[in-house]
Amino acid sequence: xxxxxFRVVACGEQEAYTTSNGNQSQKRQLRLQEFGGWNxxxxxxxxxxxxxxxxxxxxxxxxxxxxxEIVLATLRFSAREYQGQWYQDVTVTDICKLQxx
Numbered sequence: 001x002x003x004x005x006f007r008v009v010a011c012g013e014q015e016a017y018t019t020s021n022g023n024q025s026q027k028r029q030l031r032l033q034e035f036g037g038w039n040x041x042x043x044x045x046x047x048x049x050x051x052x053x054x055x056x057x058x059x060x061x062x063x064x065x066x067x068x069e070i071v072l073a074t075l076r077f078s079a080r081e082y083q084g085q086w087y088q089d090v091t092v093t094d095i096c097k098l099q100x101x
Contacts, residue, residue: 006032026061
């Protein structure tokens with residue numbers, strides 16, 4: 001797991017999904033960026049170096065974050081193989097918006 005300070009780039013819409021045991025739950029994707037990743041380009045879509053896309057599940061998916069907010073987040077990384085290809089999942093296990101200084 002990794003706990004670090006990130007800048008929010010974007011926050012997706014809350015989505016419903018069915019868990020492996022058949023229960024309904026919620027998820028939301030969050031684009032985060034480590035500090036030091038900006039390259040000076042005004043087009044935000046281009047300047048996502050050091051970026052991470054992570055998924056918030058359950059109660060965390062109810063949280064909404066806005067671009068340029070600073071958050072402290074704990075991320076869990078997992079890798080799995082599917083049909084000969086490897087995939088990595090990044091899950092937000094804890095997140096807290098930091099107060100403006």
